[in-house]
Amino acid sequence: MPYTLNRRRALQLLGCAAAIAVSAPRRVWAFVVQAFRTRTVEHGTFTFDPAAGKVRYGDGREEDYALTIGGLVDEPITLTYAQLLALPQTRQTSDFHCVEGWSVLDVHWSGVTFKDLLATVSPKPEARYVVFHSLGETGYNSSGVDHYMESFPIDWLLNRELGYLFALGLDGAPLPKDRGAPARVVCPYDLAYKSIKFVTRMELTAEKQPGWWTLANPIYPWRAPVPARRLRTAMPPRS
Known part of the structure; x- marks a missing residue:
């Protein structure tokens, strides 16, 4: 780029x-x-109204925002925006590291931990990863994937030392659209192309799935730890 x-x-x-x-x-x-x-690979326009919990598209359509959690679970579940806000909310301050080499320190996020979010479903024993899917479509169909997606091991998401968060807020207010509303994944120890925005679906799987960015740009690997020289605190261990 x-x-x-x-x-x-x-x-x-x-x-x-x-x-x-x-x-x-x-x-x-x-x-x-x-x-x-804010640059994004999604094309087409949509906005999000947090007061109403609605996604509004440029062609006049509108729909209630919902997060679906499915895949390798006993029973899929769909959560409205209000239901997500009713889950225990966690605040955290963490750094944001772009793949282009710049960082923003002490960003104030709020949202739901993945321990609390995944407690709303019963994962099957073979579930090892979560694949996240975004609202909207991309202008470039990458290996048959027409929307942004990314995946992480469940063990990483549940490890609070790694700081993963299903973010709904920024600086004490609802997450702005240009920062990923309605919801995004915060991943302080991963480069920001892993920090998927506009999340609308979580799919539990047995295998990892390369994200849209990796499929479109193979020089960027699925595993994208922030280089140690850019971190203010040592990265917690992970498998």
Whole structure:
């Protein structure tokens, strides 16, 4: 993904800003929001109204947002936005690391832990991974996949030391659309192409599934740990 000259300069400035992120994290995050138009592979337009829990499309259609959890479970379940908010809510502060080399420190997320979310279903013994699917379609059909998707081992998602969160909020407010509303996966120790936005379906599987980004760009592996030199705390062990 080539940068424009202006973007390259902005990233240089961001590098300076990130150095003071410990003392001014909100200003750094605001810089990112203002400086960079959020790029996404989904095409078509939709917005999300958190007060109504509705997804509204550019052609006038609207529908209630729902998260479906299925695959290798005894019985699939569909949760409305209100039902997700009724689950125990967890707040966490973690760093965000883009694959392009920049980071934002101390981002304030809120949402549901995967321990609480997966407790709403009964996974089958052979379930080892969760594949996440996004709203919308991509402009490029990658190996037969027409929407953004990503997967993680269940063991990683359940390990709170790794900081995985099903995020519904940012900075004390509902997650903005351009940051992934209605819901996204927060993964502080993974590069951000793993941090799937607009999540509408979780599928439990026996095998891992390469994500859309990896299928479209094979130089980016399924396993995408943040390089140790970019971390402020050592990465917890994971298999």
